Amino acid sequence: MWKKAVxxxxxxxxxxxxxSSLFAASGRDYIAIVGSSTxxxxxxxxxxxxxxxxxxxxxKIESTGSGGGLKLFCAGSGIDTPDIxxxxxxxxxSEYEKCQKNGVKKITEVKIGYDGIVLANSxxxxxxxxxxxxxxxxxxxxxxxxxxxxxxxxxxxxTWKEVNSALPDTKIEVLGPPPTSGTRxxxxxxxxxxxxxxxGWIKAMKKKDKKKFKSICHTVREDGAYIEAGENDNxxxxxxxxxxxxxxxxxxxxxxxxxxKIQGSTVGGEEPTFENIASGKYPVSRPLxxxxxxxxxxxxxxxxxxxxEFTSDKAWGEEGYLSDKGLIPMPTAERxxxxxxxxxxxxxxxx
Numbered sequence: 619m620w621k622k623a624v625x626x627x628x629x630x631x632x633x634x635x636x637x638s639s640l641f642a643a644s645g646r647d648y649i650a651i652v653g654s655s656t657x658x659x660x661x662x663x664x665x666x667x668x669x670x671x672x673x674x675x676x677x678k679i680e681s682t683g684s685g686g687g688l689k690l691f692c693a694g695s696g697i698d699t700p701d702i703x704x705x706x707x708x709x710x711x712s713e714y715e716k717c718q719k720n721g722v723k724k725i726t727e728v729k730i731g732y733d734g735i736v737l738a739n740s741x742x743x744x745x746x747x748x749x750x751x752x753x754x755x756x757x758x759x760x761x762x763x764x765x766x767x768x769x770x771x772x773x774x775x776x777t778w779k780e781v782n783s784a785l786p787d788t789k790i791e792v793l794g795p796p797p798t799s800g801t802r803x804x805x806x807x808x809x810x811x812x813x814x815x816x817x818g819w820i821k822a823m824k825k826k827d828k829k830k831f832k833s834i835c836h837t838v839r840e841d842g843a844y845i846e847a848g849e850n851d852n853x854x855x856x857x858x859x860x861x862x863x864x865x866x867x868x869x870x871x872x873x874x875x876x877x878x879k880i881q882g883s884t885v886g887g888e889e890p891t892f893e894n895i896a897s898g899k900y901p902v903s904r905p906l907x908x909x910x911x912x913x914x915x916x917x918x919x920x921x922x923x924x925x926x927e928f929t930s931d932k933a934w935g936e937e938g939y940l941s942d943k944g945l946i947p948m949p950t951a952e953r954x955x956x957x958x959x960x961x962x963x964x965x966x967x968x969x
Contacts, residue, residue, distance in 0.1 A: 646697045648675040648918075649665075649674075649675075649677035649678070649701050649702065649918055649919075649920055649921060650701050651665070651677050651679040651680070651701065651703070651704065652679070652680045652687040652691065652702075652703050653680075653683070653687025653691070653700075653702075653703040653705055654683065654684045654705050654799075654801075654906070655681045655683060655799065655801070655849045655851050656706040656733055656851070656871070657704035657705065657730070657906050657908065658679060659871055659875075659943055660871070661677075661679050661928075663940060664924070665679055665924075668920070674920030675920070677920075683796065684703075684704070684705040684798070684799060684800030684801075685799070687705065688703055688713045689716075691703035691717070691909060691911065692713055694721055701914040701921060702909065704907070705908065706800030706904065706906050706907075707800035707803050707904065708727075708905070709727070709907075709909060722911060722913070723965075724912035725909050725911065725912065725965060725966045726909070726910040727966040728908050728929065728956050728960045729905050729907050729952070729956050730928065730934055730945065731940070731945040732903055732904065732906065732946040733870050733905075733944075734890045734903040735867065735870070735903070735904065736868065736869070736882040736883070736902075737753070737792070737867055737882070738855075738865065738872075739858055739862070739863075739865050739866070739883065740862040740864075740880060741879060742862040743788075743862045745881050745883060745884070746865065746883035747784070747883065748883050748884065749782075750813035750885065751813040751816045752781050753813050753885070754810045754811075754812075754814045754816075755782075756775060756792070757792060757839060757843065758773060758834070758835070758838065759772070759773060759837040759838060759839045759840065760837070761773050761775070762817055762819075762820070768819045772841075773839045773841070773843070776790060776843070777789055777790060788863045789863060791843065791864040792844050792865045793845045793864055793865070794845070794846065794854070794866065794867035795846070795848070795849060795851075796849070799849060801851075801867065804902075804904040805867055805902070806836040806838065809902050810836060814834065815835070851868040851872045854866040854867070855868070855872055859879050859880065866880075870882075870890055870895060870903075871944030871945065872944075873944075874892070874943075885901055885902055888901060896946045896947075908928075910925065915963060929953070929956065929961070934947060934948070935947060935953065
């Protein structure tokens with residue numbers, strides 16, 4: 619969909635204040651949003667309500683993954699580039715610099731709330747009781763030699779029982795997102811690195827050789843035990859329902875919406891519930907964001923109004939309609955901070 623960008627600067631020079639007319643004339647009389655599959659259901663809910671309650675068209679949203687969305691977003695400013703990108707992790711410095719290089723100078727960052735990353739399976743199977751160390755040993759490409767010693771071997775584990783004798787004697791089969799996904803980034807950092815650091819000699823490596831430490835802890839095995847299932851989290855849900863011994867990795871909202879069919883594994887003894895994620899008890903949780911291309915506000919119809927809808931208490935508040943979809947609301951002070959940033963289009967500055 620996204621091809622060569624037409625510069626907004628050129629649009630403004632040609633049309634001045636009627637620049638928005640060009641968007642309408644070229645078929646861009648709607649807000650274009652890309653990015654995270656985790657944020658997708660929340661953004662879709664806001665977009666649908668926005669389309670029904672205002673004079674503006676319903677925004678069009680594509681689920682491209684956080685990395686894929688930021689790549690499209692940072693490609694330039696203009697009618698052939700997205701206005702907003704959703705992300706289930708914070709923008710990286712390299713992505714921010716790419717935006718700056720390509721003329722996307724002013725970006726507003728809006729944190730929308732929190733989410734837990736779950737490892738879920740079919741209710742037809744026993745609930746898994748995992749630790750972060752179990753997760754690392756099951757899914758890392760290289761792991762400490764089971765026979766002892768401070769060296770790594772290619773992952774030899776084929777069943778969960780081999781990883782931990784308390785776990786079921788079933789094949790390790792985990793369906794999860796690809797490297798372009800913010801969920802994947804957060805999962806390897808929070809769950810796999812968290813388990814990796816429980817092995818003393820690897821933890822000590824972080825101070826001596828951070829790059830090697832990260833490679834050991836973050837590299838997922840590629841021998842078929844971990845299956846990249848794309849950016850469509852609903853598809854992962856369908857596949858684990860059809861394959862009762864498999865586990866799937868996705869955001870809490872998908873567990874919340876499919877609780878009749880699937881169940882979330884405990885991690886470190888904590889259930890992936892709304893309350894445990896909100897309190898910080900559940901250990902695999904992360905913030906969610908979207909990023910706004912400030913140059914498009916006032917040019918693409920409805921941008922300011924969409925931002926106002928998303929950052930309203932009726933949407934992301936403690937009793938808001940997004941909490942019904944599984945979004946974990948931020949504390950009041952944090953909501954006020956990001957609502958003010960969205961209203962003022964406060965540019966993000968990364969250093």
